[in-house]
Amino acid sequence: MRILELMGYEYKKMFNRRSFWLNIIAGFLLMGTSGFLMLTGKVYLEGEFAYTHMEYINAEKEAGSSINGIRLDEKTLTEAQKKWNERQKLVPGKDITKDNFLEIQREYLPYVFISRLGRWEEDEQNAQMFYEDRAERQMALWNSGKLSDEEIKYLKEQDSRIERPWKYAYNDAYGQFQSLNFTNIMILSILIVICLSPVFAEEYTTHVDALMLSAKNGRKRVITAKILTGLSFAAVLSLTGYLAMLAEQVIIYGKGDLSAPMQVILELEDYAYPFSTGKMLLITLACSVLASLLSAVIVMMCSARMKSSFGPAVTGILMAFLPVFSGIVPESFRGIHMFVQAFPGNFGTYKSIFSNQLMGIGNLLFPAYIYVPVFYAAAAAVMIALAARGYLRRQL
Amino acid sequence: MELELDCIKKQFKNKIAVDRVSFRMRPGIYGLLGANGAGKTTLMRMMAGILRPDEGRIHLDGIDVSEEAYRDKLGYLPQEFGYYPNFKTEDFMMYLASLKGLTKTRARAVTRELLELVGLSDVSEKKIKTFSGGMKQRLGIAQAMLNNPRLLILDEPTAGLDPKERVKFRNMISRLGRDRIILLSTHIVSDVEYIADQILIMKDGRILHAGTLKEILSEIEGRVWECVVPREELTRLAEEFAVINVREEKDGIFLRLAGDRKPYPAAWPVEAALEDLYLFYFRQEGEMYV
Numbered sequence: 278m279r280i281l282e283l284m285g286y287e288y289k290k291m292f293n294r295r296s297f298w299l300n301i302i303a304g305f306l307l308m309g310t311s312g313f314l315m316l317t318g319k320v321y322l323e324g325e326f327a328y329t330h331m332e333y334i335n336a337e338k339e340a341g342s343s344i345n346g347i348r349l350d351e352k353t354l355t356e357a358q359k360k361w362n363e364r365q366k367l368v369p370g371k372d373i374t375k376d377n378f379l380e381i382q383r384e385y386l387p388y389v390f391i392s393r394l395g396r397w398e399e400d401e402q403n404a405q406m407f408y409e410d411r412a413e414r415q416m417a418l419w420n421s422g423k424l425s426d427e428e429i430k431y432l433k434e435q436d437s438r439i440e441r442p443w444k445y446a447y448n449d450a451y452g453q454f455q456s457l458n459f460t461n462i463m464i465l466s467i468l469i470v471i472c473l474s475p476v477f478a479e480e481y482t483t484h485v486d487a488l489m490l491s492a493k494n495g496r497k498r499v500i501t502a503k504i505l506t507g508l509s510f511a512a513v514l515s516l517t518g519y520l521a522m523l524a525e526q527v528i529i530y531g532k533g534d535l536s537a538p539m540q541v542i543l544e545l546e547d548y549a550y551p552f553s554t555g556k557m558l559l560i561t562l563a564c565s566v567l568a569s570l571l572s573a574v575i576v577m578m579c580s581a582r583m584k585s586s587f588g589p590a591v592t593g594i595l596m597a598f599l600p601v602f603s604g605i606v607p608e609s610f611r612g613i614h615m616f617v618q619a620f621p622g623n624f625g626t627y628k629s630i631f632s633n634q635l636m637g638i639g640n641l642l643f644p645a646y647i648y649v650p651v652f653y654a655a656a657a658a659v660m661i662a663l664a665a666r667g668y669l670r671r672q673l
Numbered sequence: 674m675e676l677e678l679d680c681i682k683k684q685f686k687n688k689i690a691v692d693r694v695s696f697r698m699r700p701g702i703y704g705l706l707g708a709n710g711a712g713k714t715t716l717m718r719m720m721a722g723i724l725r726p727d728e729g730r731i732h733l734d735g736i737d738v739s740e741e742a743y744r745d746k747l748g749y750l751p752q753e754f755g756y757y758p759n760f761k762t763e764d765f766m767m768y769l770a771s772l773k774g775l776t777k778t779r780a781r782a783v784t785r786e787l788l789e790l791v792g793l794s795d796v797s798e799k800k801i802k803t804f805s806g807g808m809k810q811r812l813g814i815a816q817a818m819l820n821n822p823r824l825l826i827l828d829e830p831t832a833g834l835d836p837k838e839r840v841k842f843r844n845m846i847s848r849l850g851r852d853r854i855i856l857l858s859t860h861i862v863s864d865v866e867y868i869a870d871q872i873l874i875m876k877d878g879r880i881l882h883a884g885t886l887k888e889i890l891s892e893i894e895g896r897v898w899e900c901v902v903p904r905e906e907l908t909r910l911a912e913e914f915a916v917i918n919v920r921e922e923k924d925g926i927f928l929r930l931a932g933d934r935k936p937y938p939a940a941w942p943v944e945a946a947l948e949d950l951y952l953f954y955f956r957q958e959g960e961m962y963v
Contacts, residue, residue, distance in 0.1 A: 279771070286768045293759040484755030488816065490723040491749040492772035493741055499772065 283502035327375035340386030341447025350442040360388035422608040438551035446534030470593025475586035515569035565625030582667035681729035692878035702850035704869030705858040712878040748822030754813035758802035806833035900940035
């Protein structure tokens with residue numbers, strides 16, 4: 278009860294700062310804007326205005342939804358390839374004009390979506406080889422990532438659990454959400470860093486620490502209240518942020534079918550984990566929120582150990598930007614790659630959560646969405662202890 | 674009730690701030706006098722439990738300074754009183770009451786009572802950042818008393834108060850000092866002179882003298898002098914004695930001095946005051962007050 282009361286005051290201190298509100302408003306505006314930027318703009322064919330992006334997305338949504346629930350079996354794939362071949366032969370300017378473009382798209386788009394999943398690039402693609410081609414691509418990917426035989430065996434076993442033929446669903450909303458998650462994680466990390474960097478440091482800069490440390494509840498209970506405030510704030514903020522961004526994409530692209538395998542989302546087709554889209558989203562949200570919580574713990578630790586909130590803010594912002602450079606670490610640098618992927622400013626993207634690189638302990642192998650949270654829990658426990666020690670020892 | 678300081682020592686790098694101080698305090702008002710750097714604030718911070726002594730123990734009725742039960746009986750006004758600028762007065766008091774373990778109902782009643790006592794009840798809804806220095810100091814005094822402390826430590830409580838506020842403060846402390854231990858440090862000698870039951874003189878981290886005003890003053894009894902001297906004598910006397918007062922007169926310079934011997938053949942001994950003692954003890958080697 279006392280802790281809740283103290284948490285209330287911690288929130289009050291946070292809400293009393295004008296920078297807090299400016300930060301939150303700016304951050305959410307930025308995320309919201311980046312989410313619907315795809316809707317803006319126009320497309321010109323042969324120099325003439327043909328349609329708006331919004332019209333095109335609506336055509337896609339309509340086309341994709343028309344094949345929701347269809348099984349990607351031999352019959353569908355053969356039909357898809359036939360239509361796709363027809364579409365390839367249409368000549369822009371002659372067969373495709375600004376007047377008939379959307380109509381043509383409506384007819385062929387469903388098959389274009391399937392062709393994208395199969396990564397068809399030539400006319401003479403063998404539709405029957407859809408799943409075999411995918412297996413070949415997977416093997417090439419796993420070999421380039423220098424996966425061990427045990428890892429490959431594990432991933433193959435996981436892959437075999439995906440129900441075949443796949444059930445198709447137009448789940449572009451979730452694909453877009455995944456694509457935007459990289460920037461969303463970064464923006465939310467920055468928001469958390471700026472809002473939480475004064476949590477402990479403010480007491481030193483305002484000199485209230487002397488009053489606190491000499492008060493009955495000014496030590497363990499205050500530390501507990503501050504840590505719980507930071508964690509609850511990070512959890513609520515990030516969950517609100519991710520759900521709002523997800524809702525935005527669902528409004529734009531439609532709700533699709535959450536029971537379809539996550540592999541029917543473009544960019545996720547070669548991943549081996551046997552999750553439905555719904556489960557994939559839950560795992561993504563859970564991992565993203567966990568990453569936000571770890572960001573919060575890191576910032577609070579810095580705040581407790583540094584003299585002002587400037588230091589923790591700079592450290593936290595650098596930490597949030599670090600994943601921008603994660604792409605330069607090749608998968609073959611296994612250790613560094615796994616470490617960078619687990620970084621809180623990065624963990625939450627499909628590449629990091631559903632990474633093919635696994636953590637081996639004895640005979641057991643663990644995917645990133647299991648071992649990273651365990652690592653986070655251990656790291657958070659150590660950092661919370663360091664934060665408490667830093668706060669108490671600053672005066673002593 | 675007894676507060677015991679047992680051979681307390683604190684050193685910062687090469688500087689010994691508090692040097693093996695031992696002292697016992699019973700209910701009453703204790704005035705801590707000392708020059709800047711004498712170790713007063715360090716000693717008070719250790720007594721408030723926010724600075725750990727390198728050596729020695731502090732306990733109140735057997736409760737160690739590091740225990741929660743000790744802090745439950747403590748009220749503290751630090752030299753640099755901290756506050757959240759955007760908090761309203763009443764909210765700030767309620768927060769500190771919560772830190773001190775008061776229930777909400779009790780906190781509300783005590784807050785109202787204390788704000789009334791320090792004359793801040795009409796600004797209880799105002800943000801602290803709008804306060805003058807004196808108002809902030811009064812708020813600091815009020816917060817220190819929220820938990821009705823048995824041990825009240827006030828570091829420079831009268832700093833920033835105008836004369837009227839200081840008199841009010843002195844009267845308030847006098848009333849409170851009957852059933853609790855109050856330790857206050859100040860540079861304003863008259864504050865201590867008026868209200869302290871016991872005076873502690875601190876220099877170079879050690880308690881030089883402790884006792885009632887009368888006991889303390891007996892230390893310099895017969896060593897305070899007044900005289901009228903020619904102007905050319907002033908420099909010589911200022912080098913040798915602690916000059917407490919200087920006044921131009923038509924037949925020379927009137928001086929009040931403290932020293933071990935008669936400073937001038939025509940000088941006459943006078944009754945000592947606490948300010949004389951302060952200047953006598955805290956006069957640095959070769960330091961002149963003129």
